Amino acid sequence: MAAVGDPAAAALRATFEGEVLVPADGGYEEHRRVWNGSIDRHPAVIARCASVADVRAAVRFGRDHRLTIAVRAGGHSFPGLSTCDGGLLIDLRPMNEVRVDPAARVLDAQAGVLLREVDERTQEHGLAVPAGIVSHTGLAGLTLGGGIGWIMRKYGLTIDSLLSADPVTADGDVVRAGEDENAELFWGLRGGGGNFGVVTDFRFRLHPVGPQVMAGATFWSMDDAEEVLRAHRDWITDCADELMTIVVQRLAPALPVVPAELVGRPVIAVAACWAGDVDEGREVLQPMRDVGSPVLDLFAPKPFLAHQQMFDPSFRHGCSYYVRSCDVDVLTDEVIDVVAEHGRMITSPMSSIALWQLGGAVARVADDATAFTGRSSGFTFDINGNTPTADGFEDQRQWARDYWTALAPFHTGVYVNFLMEEGSSRVRQSYGDATYQRLRALKQAYDPSNVFRLNQNIPPD
Structure with a gap:
C-alpha cells in the first residue's frame, strides 16, 4: 500500500460492517476491476460498504489519510473515474436494496x-x-x-x-x-x-410503462445511410413524446437474431421504443420500417425489461472502451454527410455511434431547474471507439476522435456522463458559465x- 499502512486499514476493518480489502487480500483482484477493460488501476484500499455507517467511516478514513477517493456504484465510468491508483475506492455495490x-x-x-x-x-x-x-x-x-x-x-x-x-x-x-x-x-x-x-x-x-412495449430496431446497409438519416429526420419531426429513437452505426453483430450472412457487414439502424399502446406504436413505427430496403427488422411487441437489455451484448465487461460526445441542434444535410462518411470507416466489431433523439419532456424543464444543461439540444452523439481487447484500440480511439472533430462545426454542448478526462474547460463547457x-x-x-x-x-x- 502506497499511501496508508496495514495498521490503519486494520483499524478501519475493525469498525466496518462490509469488507475492507488491501492488495494482499483474496478478492482484491476481482473488486479492483471496472467495466472498461482499458482501465487497470490498483487502489491501496477497497472499502466495500454495506451500510450508510460504512460510507461515513470510509469517507472520514480517506479524508484523514489524505487519500484520493474514488466512488464506484456500477463502475461504468468511461474514463475510469470510479477507481484509482494508490488511493481509497469506496465500493457501493453491496448496497443494492x-x-x-x-x-x-x-x-x-x-x-x-x-x-x-x-x-x-x-x-x-x-x-x-x-x-x-x-x-x-x-x-x-x-x-x-x-x-x-x-x-x-x-x-x-x-x-x-x-x-x-x-x-x-x-x-x-x-x-x-x-x-x-x-x-x-x-x-x-x-x-x-x-x-x-x-x-x-x-x-x-x-x-x-409496459410490461409490453412496441420496440426494437430496423437495419439497413451502411450504403443507404444518407437515405435512412434523411427519412429518420423527417419521420421524427413533431413526433409524439411516446416515441424515442437512437440511430446506430456499427458492423452487424454476431448475435442469434442476426443472419450469418449479415454478420460483420457495415449497417445503420434505427432503434426505437414506443412508451404507450402497443398497437398505436406499431402504426407509428411502420413508415420508418418501410424506408428503402431494410436488411433486418427486429421490431415487435416485447417486454420493456427485454428491450432495456437490448444493447447489453455490445457493452460487455472487460472490453476496451473510448467515447467522444457532442450535442447538435439539427440533423442538417451537412451533419448527415459527416455521419454517413465516418460510419463507413468503422472497422472494429465493437465500435459504434449512438445518435440519441432528445426533445419532448426533456426540453420542457427549464434550463436552470437542475444542474443538467443541454435540454434544448436536438440530439446527442455518443461515438464509441471500442475493441474486444487492447489490440487495435488506439486505431479505434483515433476513429472516434476524427468523427467528433468532423462534427465540430455543429457542436452545441456535451453530456457530462459521456466525457472522458478532457480537462476543466470541457467540464465547464458541459454546464455553461452560469450553471458552472x-x-x-x-x-x-x-x-x-x-x-x-x-x-x-x-x-x-
Whole structure:
C-alpha cells in the first residue's frame, strides 16, 4: 500500500460492517476491476460498504489519510473515474436494496443497484423510472449526471423523477436533499455528478410503462445511410413524446437474431421504443420500417425489461472502451454527410455511434431547474471507439476522435456522463458559465477542500 499502512486499514476493518480489502487480500483482484477493460488501476484500499455507517467511516478514513477517493456504484465510468491508483475506492455495490411502493408509485433505491435490478422490481407493477439503455449500468452515476434513456421523451431525464437523495458529505455527515430540504444541494445533485458527496439512497417517482412495449430496431446497409438519416429526420419531426429513437452505426453483430450472412457487414439502424399502446406504436413505427430496403427488422411487441437489455451484448465487461460526445441542434444535410462518411470507416466489431433523439419532456424543464444543461439540444452523439481487447484500440480511439472533430462545426454542448478526462474547460463547457459558477459556489459550501475530486470535477469557488 502506497499511501496508508496495514495498521490503519486494520483499524478501519475493525469498525466496518462490509469488507475492507488491501492488495494482499483474496478478492482484491476481482473488486479492483471496472467495466472498461482499458482501465487497470490498483487502489491501496477497497472499502466495500454495506451500510450508510460504512460510507461515513470510509469517507472520514480517506479524508484523514489524505487519500484520493474514488466512488464506484456500477463502475461504468468511461474514463475510469470510479477507481484509482494508490488511493481509497469506496465500493457501493453491496448496497443494492430496492423498495417499490406501487400504490404511491415511488421507488427507494440504494446507490449500489444496477438498472436491471431496478427494472426487474418496478416492471412487476408495470412501472419504470426513466434510466439508461445498458442494464448493468449503475443507477447512481447515471442519475447524478442527468440520465438519458428509452422513456425520457415521455417522462424526462432520470433526475426529473428524482424526489430526494441522501449524500454523505466530505465531513462524513448525512444530508437529505429534496425540493423542500437543502434545495440548492438538490439542484446540484441533479446533473452535477459526484462533486458534493457520496449519495447512498435515492427516491424516485415511478411512471406507467409496459410490461409490453412496441420496440426494437430496423437495419439497413451502411450504403443507404444518407437515405435512412434523411427519412429518420423527417419521420421524427413533431413526433409524439411516446416515441424515442437512437440511430446506430456499427458492423452487424454476431448475435442469434442476426443472419450469418449479415454478420460483420457495415449497417445503420434505427432503434426505437414506443412508451404507450402497443398497437398505436406499431402504426407509428411502420413508415420508418418501410424506408428503402431494410436488411433486418427486429421490431415487435416485447417486454420493456427485454428491450432495456437490448444493447447489453455490445457493452460487455472487460472490453476496451473510448467515447467522444457532442450535442447538435439539427440533423442538417451537412451533419448527415459527416455521419454517413465516418460510419463507413468503422472497422472494429465493437465500435459504434449512438445518435440519441432528445426533445419532448426533456426540453420542457427549464434550463436552470437542475444542474443538467443541454435540454434544448436536438440530439446527442455518443461515438464509441471500442475493441474486444487492447489490440487495435488506439486505431479505434483515433476513429472516434476524427468523427467528433468532423462534427465540430455543429457542436452545441456535451453530456457530462459521456466525457472522458478532457480537462476543466470541457467540464465547464458541459454546464455553461452560469450553471458552472453556481455549481462552484455549491462545491465551496459542501466540499471546500475538494475531497471528491475524482470525477468531472468542479473546483470550489
